[in-house]
Amino acid sequence: MAVSSEDKQGLAPLVSARGITKTYRTGDLLVPALKGVDLDIEAGEFLVVMGPSGNGKSTLLNCLSGLDSIDAGHVVIDGQDIHEMSDRARTAHRAANMGFVFQSFNLIPVLSAAENVELPLLASRAKPKEARQRAEAMLDRVGLADRGRHRPAELSGGEQQRVAVARALVTEPAVVWADEPTGNLDSATAGAVIELFHEMNAAGQTMVVVTHDAAIGETAHRVVEVRDGVISGQKVQNGGLSSEPPAQ
Secondary structure: OOOOOOOOOOOOOOEEEEEEEEEEEEOOEEEEEEEEEEEEEOOOOEEEEEOOOOOOHHHHHHHHHOOOOOOEEEEEEOOEEHHHOOHHHHHHHHHHHEEEEEOOOOOOOOOOHHHHHHHHHHHOOOOHHHHHHHHHHHHHHOOOHHHOOOOHHHOOHHHHHHHHHHHHHOOOOOEEEEEOOOOOOOHHHHHHHHHHHHHHHHOOOEEEEEOOOHHHHHOOOEEEEEEOOEEEEEEEOOOOOOOOOOOO
């Protein structure tokens, strides 16, 4: 069920980040990637992160999701500070509460589509029969019911990305993070993937998408622009769920 602006009043954000700082070391050179970023993401929101290459978009997604460590700050997801957890606990939290979609699909080539989709369920200790049933049901939901036994090399780019989307959604995560999910797709296929994202979002799924595509940004509840490691601007649109936070 989608989350309306009325429903979320008085509720804490699903994701709340404060003072996120990240610096990379390249030889003797320190390269600041994020410079004290603050960001809230509401449950049920479709948020798009945009900005020039090399300005911190993907780093922000990785730090918000706990894929990457941070140097300072806090990221609270559903009431838990993920960077205060041990590595093992953070990995388990991601498996239980997050889904990921990447530009390169990241499917395991020796596994079938169904086997790729059921992996997160098996990692969460679901019974094999249940995992396969849920994987097949999710493949049906993304329009690939007849492709479950095919390996990635036997699928088109668009089909592979839909398998990756199914894998991200099969655990019913609190939030799905997507980093340039249409970067390797033609425009028609990219449009179909984003339409699928919006169908899932309309059912209540929180989506956070990093992209260069302004057309995707136009369909979001909110667009956040990242430049030089800070949030340089935000725009609420399409009846967005979130009121715009103060600019940094």
